[in-house]
Amino acid sequence: MDHFLYRDGVLHAEDVPLTEIARSVGTPFYCYSTATLTRHFKLFHEALEGTDHLVCFAVKANGNVAILRTLAALGAGMDVVSAGEYARAKAAGVPGERIVFSGVGKTPQEMRAALEGGIRQFNVESEPELEVLSAVAAELGTTAPIALRINPDVDAGTHDKISTGRKEDKFGIPVGHARRVYARAAALPGIEVVGVDVHIGSQLTDLQPFEAAFGKVAELTEALREDGHDIRRLDLGGGLGIPYTRSNAPPPLPLDYGAMIRRTLGHLGCEIEIEPGRLIVGNAGVLVSSVIYEKAGEGRDFLILDAAMNDLLRPAMYGAHHDIVPVKEPLPGGPTAQKDIVGPVCESGDTFAKAREMPPVAAGDLLAFRSAGAYGASMSSEYNGRPLVPEVLVNGDQFAVIRARPSFDEMISRDNVPEWLED
Structure with missing residues (x-):
């Protein structure tokens, strides 16, 4: 179960329409549900009730400090696999006695x-x-x-x-x-x-x-x-x-x-x-993207999105499936057509789905990749000079940006030019 449901014809994260977040932060973006994170953590805690136990969240699934702090407040420990993940867990307020280093x-x-x-x-x-x-x-x-x-x-x-x-x-x-x-x-x-x-x-x-x-x-x-x-x-x-x-x-x-x-x-x-990761955060997150173009090909049609393999690597790396749904609720029993859903990166592997049955969508429409909370943002990169997409956390009727989209200047400023290349 998750808390991404259609209401009044629009997909919501808890009580917030995804269209409202899109207007505020632009697309693509990741969106996480506090209610879903809480529910899934408690399922593991309740499953081991009566035994001496510690549920440690696998930080590699999603290392955003706001996500870690949400889980830490519920009593979660953390499973880390690097000094960087250890530092993130500590920054989220997790004491060392609740951190396992794998x-x-x-x-x-x-x-x-x-x-x-x-x-x-x-x-x-x-x-x-x-x-x-x-x-x-x-x-x-x-x-x-x-x-x-x-x-x-x-x-x-x-x-x-x-x-x-x-x-x-x-x-x-x-x-x-x-x-x-x-x-x-x-x-x-x-x-x-x-x-x-x-x-x-x-x-x-x-x-x-x-x-x-x-x-x-x-x-x-x-x-x-x-x-x-x-x-x-x-x-x-x-x-x-x-x-x-x-x-x-x-x-x-x-x-x-x-x-x-x-x-x-x-x-x-x-x-x-x-040390669960995916089951706690996977269905607690979606990736929201805009359709840039519809393109008719030879024997197949494409939806070209503003999200790409650098934003969600799992389909390119593992051949993984994500349900992809319009943010505007489609008509029940309405027409569908097969589409290849792809990103703008210059790689044939930048393909999210092939021959996927989709309701009618047009340029500018929003699509949501379900079950994208685990190994989505944490595996993303700036390949093709594309900024990391923002992450947003929803709590009831509130939302906050928990990682901002960097500007091109911010991305470029991390590079250092040696003296012999200076004018």
């Missing part, structure tokens, strides 16, 4: 920043990383709490580019090596073993891969306790999918996910950490 390539500088600023735990992905973290912590005279990320060799059954738990993937430590690496971790200075971490991928629409991975985590936890390790936290990652199209069967609900966690891991008495 990622396969943490640098000594990033480790030092997190240890000095406060950290709940590092999810360590390799033996070399473990050795470096030990050295940094010892140098600072402190202790780094860690969970080792275990690669359970479970296929998430999702897109190849977002599967992370197979033996051929770059993530984590093979489950067969885990006991040896935990023994090494326990012997290193500056390291405190606190838990086990696993994350098998993103946009999962079936609980079976989760259950298979969590079963391996349960077996490993019992073995590690036999080895003398105090395993008190289980970090289960994120990955639960969202419905990108209303016509498909809905993915499992957080309530079912929580029940499966209790069934597979509840007997261990561990604190549970989960």
Whole structure:
């Protein structure tokens, strides 16, 4: 469920017409719903009610500080994968004890920043990383709490580019090596073993891969306790999918996910950490764009928009589907025609949809890309000299720009011309 609904013939974000925002900030723009963010976070919290748990939002899905602060006020922790994301979480008011540092390539500088600023735990992905973290912590005279990320060799059954738990993937430590690496971790200075971490991928629409991975985590936890390790936290990652199209069967609900966690891991008495991103923020955001031109081609017709692949990369990168709807409500049962929906970037890959059935739209009309709150703005760029689009947060009948569109002068001013090229 989201809070983007037609009212009086116009698509609204909560109580604000998207046309009003378009008049104020121009197009394209991202728009997020506070009510949807709140509802989706609470679904995860309620799914784990009665268990000791922390819901950490995956900052990579959407790192806007206003989004992070909205979730932090609800009690969310944060899962970060870089020093920049760590800084964003801290800027949003999240204390270090609610920040988990994941990622396969943490640098000594990033480790030092997190240890000095406060950290709940590092999810360590390799033996070399473990050795470096030990050295940094010892140098600072402190202790780094860690969970080792275990690669359970479970296929998430999702897109190849977002599967992370197979033996051929770059993530984590093979489950067969885990006991040896935990023994090494326990012997290193500056390291405190606190838990086990696993994350098998993103946009999962079936609980079976989760259950298979969590079963391996349960077996490993019992073995590690036999080895003398105090395993008190289980970090289960994120990955639960969202419905990108209303016509498909809905993915499992957080309530079912929580029940499966209790069934597979509840007997261990561990604190549970989960790190959802997409399900919290995906359907809480839309990308609104204007039609620049209708273009008749040879055997196909095009809608050329002012949004492009640099604004929403997922269709070009993953072949991802987003429902695309007119902001002005179409007539029920009215005529439709197939359109290729494309952007203005000089790449054939700048295509959002092919042969998509669309109601009549004309130049100047507004279209909304649904389910664009996750990995939309966070993956955007200034390719082709196009400014990053503004982000807007709605709360009831109010809206505010939470990231402004930069001017061309602001973009260019970030470049430095060397002395020998000055006049």
